Amino acid sequence: MELMEAIKGRRSIRNYTSKAVEDKTLNTILEAARQAPSWANTQCCRFIVVRDSQLRNKLADTAIETVKGKPNRGAEAMRITPVAIVACAEMRKAGYYMKEPGGPVTDKGDWYMYDVALAMQNLTLTAHAMGLGTVHIGAFDAIKVAEILGVPEGFAVVAMTPLGYPDEAPNPRPRKELNEIVFYDKFGGEQG
Ligand SMILES: Cc1cc2nc3c(=O)[nH]c(=O)nc-3n(C[C@H](O)[C@H](O)[C@H](O)COP(=O)(O)O)c2cc1C
Known part of the structure; x- marks a missing residue:
């Protein structure tokens, strides 16, 4: 796919079918995540592949509703899909000077969210190109997920996704027009 x-x-x-995801397919998708760029190539990202259904249900149980009174449907999907992927990051790598005692290089502190997002974008696009579905899940209790999966001190759980074969073909969500998000020369500046 282009x-x-x-x-x-x-x-x-x-919404997913329960069709299995082959190891080869899974590895291609994980390889796409591995190839993502990272701050000074520090590669803070770690991925936990969760196949066990009890664990997947526990992950779904940590979800926070994004619309009050409605379940987090992305997180609920992890109960159905054969695989869930949990993205973690080693802290104090992205955005930090490389030699200790190095503090953060910029006013943004730790850039781990940025690095994980780049890797997850590679992962979700590759999954889609191979006919699989994903959904970024951010609304969940990351501390509880860290406990469930034994994520050590110094690492943060950032995001999760179910991975499986789609049982729906949703319409595209609307996007802002280019002229609402792109400026020229100055914030708010229009193309001359
Ligand atoms: C950082 C992030 C966190 C998200 N968290 C959730 C979530 O917790 N549950 C969910 O169902 N969808 C979640 N989404 C999916 C968004 O709702 C979705 O990407 C957006 O509505 C655009 O739809 P599209 O992905 O089909 O283009 C999240 C997306 C991003 C980028």
Whole structure:
């Protein structure tokens, strides 16, 4: 699949079949995440592949509703899909001077969220290009997930996704027009 086709065609998938995901397919998707760029190539990202259904249910139990009174449908999907992927990051790597005692290089502190997002974007686009579905899940109790999966001190759980074969083909969500988000020369500046 051509890159722009994958970018435009990917959707958040919240309904899945229970069809198995082959190891080879899974490895290709994880390899895409591995190839993502990172701060000074520090590669803070770690991925936990969760196949066990009891664990997947426990992960779903940590979800926080994004609309009050409604279940977090992305997180609920992890009860169905054969695989869930949990993205973690080693802290104090991205955005830090490389030699200790090095503090953060910029006013943003730790750039781990940025690095994980880049890797997850590679992962979700590759999954889509291979006919699989994903949905970024951010609304959950990351501390509880760290406990469930034995994530050690110094690492943060950032995001999760179910991974499986879609049982829906959602319409694209609306996006702002380019002229609402792109400026020229100055914030708010229009193309001359
Ligand atoms: C950082 C982040 C966190 C998200 N968290 C959730 C979530 O907890 N549950 C969920 O169902 N969808 C979640 N989403 C999916 C968004 O709702 C979805 O990407 C957005 O509505 C656009 O739809 P699309 O992905 O189909 O283009 C999240 C997306 C991002 C980027």
